[in-house]
Amino acid sequence: xxxxxxxxxxxxxxxxxxxxxxxxxxxxxxxxxxxxxxxxxxxxxxxxxxxxxxxxxxxxxxxxxxxxxxxxxxxxxxxxxxxxxxxxxxxxxxxxxxxxxxxxxxxxxxxxxxxxxxxxxxxxxxxxxxxxxxxxxxxxxxxxxxxxxxxxxxxxxxxxxxxxxx
Numbered sequence: 001x002x003x004x005x006x007x008x009x010x011x012x013x014x015x016x017x018x019x020x021x022x023x024x025x026x027x028x029x030x031x032x033x034x035x036x037x038x039x040x041x042x043x044x045x046x047x048x049x050x051x052x053x054x055x056x057x058x059x060x061x062x063x064x065x066x067x068x069x070x071x072x073x074x075x076x077x078x079x080x081x082x083x084x085x086x087x088x089x090x091x092x093x094x095x096x097x098x099x100x101x102x103x104x105x106x107x108x109x110x111x112x113x114x115x116x117x118x119x120x121x122x123x124x125x126x127x128x129x130x131x132x133x134x135x136x137x138x139x140x141x142x143x144x145x146x147x148x149x150x151x152x153x154x155x156x157x158x159x160x161x162x163x164x165x166x
Contacts, residue, residue, distance in 0.1 A: 004128025011118035030095040037075030056132045063131030103141035113142035
């Protein structure tokens with residue numbers, strides 16, 4: 001989880017910077033914390049985590065879908081609860097909760113969309129392991145909200161390679 005979280009943090013910050021956002025550092029932190037709920041699950045619910053992993057493999061589901069099937073909630077909801085419990089700003093909690101469903105974000109939709117895109121890009125580049133071997137599609141709502149175009153993606157890739165060479 002360390003590799004995927006640090007990769008998502010760097011990619012979130014890079015996307016926010018390329019898009020000219022003033023809150024790039026805060027979006028970077030949201031990317032860093034986006035999967036914190038997985039740590040809570042692993043430490044506190046080992047039997048359920050085993051069932052989730054089995055469901056991922058047997059049904060070929062994304063990890064968060066298997067979480068929902070087994071638990072009726074997912075790691076993002078745990079992350080938002082932690083953010084609220086620790087009095088972190090909602091600008092961190094909403095992306096933590098909704099990074100798999102950015103179209104549902106109401107208060108910080110752009111930050112949530114950035115973390116969503118960054119998480120998927122990092123998975124596609126092979127950083128870390130998200131709990132399943134698949135790379136989900138980028139939400140069209142997130143893509144359109146951020147106004148992503150090929151030139152912006154190129155700019156992101158250049159920024160990334162200059163700041164975080166692989």
